[in-house]
Amino acid sequence: xxxxxxxxxxxxxxxxxxxEIEVLPxxxxxxxxxxxxxxxxxxxxxxxKKNNIKLDEYWVKGxxxxxxxxxxQLTGSDSHGDGHIAGAFPKAKIIFKDELKAGDxxxxxxxxxxxxxxxxxxxxxx
Numbered sequence: 090x091x092x093x094x095x096x097x098x099x100x101x102x103x104x105x106x107x108x109e110i111e112v113l114p115x116x117x118x119x120x121x122x123x124x125x126x127x128x129x130x131x132x133x134x135x136x137x138k139k140n141n142i143k144l145d146e147y148w149v150k151g152x153x154x155x156x157x158x159x160x161x162q163l164t165g166s167d168s169h170g171d172g173h174i175a176g177a178f179p180k181a182k183i184i185f186k187d188e189l190k191a192g193d194x195x196x197x198x199x200x201x202x203x204x205x206x207x208x209x210x211x212x213x214x215x
Contacts, residue, residue, distance in 0.1 A: 116196050118196065119194070119206070121189045121193040121194075123191060128189070131214060132156070132206060141204060143204050145208065147185060148187060148211070149214060150185070152185045153184050155181070155182050155183075156180070193212075194211050196208075
């Protein structure tokens with residue numbers, strides 16, 4: 090006897106993750122135990138040391154970026170009589186002074202082999 094085809098089950102199977110599919114990484118909250126230059130970030134019970142951490146360069150104090158600011162034309166004044174100044178800097182350099190401090194919470198992703206920690210961003214507290 091031929092087995093009856095179950096269309097609903099076939100649709101469910103399309104969206105049901107197979108055990109062969111690798112589990113996607115998920116974001117976890119870590120805590121900075123020690124800031125740079127000897128960075129240590131704790132995720133769950135694992136302390137990741139600097140050599141095993143990939144950090145966005147934004148968090149390295151003194152990181153520089155060059156920006157261009159387009160020139161704006163003088164457009165007159167607003168209803169309060171405040172004038173608008175024309176001109177701009179053709180290029181400027183921004184030096185970031187932000188850095189991670191002990192106790193900061195950070196969003197992290199672990200590498201597949203759990204040997205490398207990617208620090209994505211700092212989590213605000215209020």
